Amino acid sequence: MLNLINLAFSLIAGILLGYFVRDKKRFNLGGVTFGAIVVLIFSLGFSIGSNNELLNSLPRVALNAIVILLLTILFSVVFVKMARKMVKIE
């Protein structure tokens, strides 16, 4: 729960900062984002690779997992698409 709050706080702090410097200067933060994404994805991979429980269970449950996953994602996308049409979110 603390993590949820930390993340929301960082995002809001960023938005406020950006809002106050608006019109002042043009910023190009693409490089920073890219670097941080690489670090983030690497550490995500690292924790997956270190997680034996997860890696061992993969082959055993793979077939059931794929069926459930595909249906879960399919209906999520269909429902979001329908909802976007109904309430007209751009």
Place this chain on the structure above:
Amino acid sequence: MIKYILVTLVLGVAAGYLNHIFGNIFAGIFVSDYLFNFSLILLLLVMGFMFGADKEAAAKLKKAGLKILVVPFSVALGSVLGGLIGGLILGINVFASMAVSAGYGWYTLAGPLVGQLFGVEFGALGFTVNFLRELLTITTISLTVKIDKYAPVAFGGATTMDTTLPVIVRYCGSEALITAFSSGFTLSLIAPFTITAIAALQ
């Protein structure tokens, strides 16, 4: 972009795996915890900053308003329905399969929680389904964004507030930031409750 992400992911998995089999020569917590949290917080600050400085993005969000909360609830309903149908097709406990889907991609939650409520076998399934959901969101994003602008947000479920958020913003644009973040945030909040509620139904 996606090429670099995939290569980095594979390198990360290999590094984590090797470090683990060689008995954690390097304290893994530095990478999987500190480095992860640091880069995530930095990303949120930077993405928030770019959003705040972008007039158009804010105007678009203002127009949509609270309606964007429709997105996470559609993802939640769609996921649980997908879990139900999947359970019926496979002939397994449908409550367990619905609970698995109600992890919304948050595998470190869904694995242990479903395991505790439905037994170890389903815990493993909860781990795998939700882990693959996160992985699939990242790896297929360049294709899924063509189905619908918010299809990657639906794919990502609860992960769109952290791990998959930067990739989504890259592909769906800065105005998707708040929709994706609030969707992931809402789903992360309701995931433990939906899983426990589904377990209570059976």
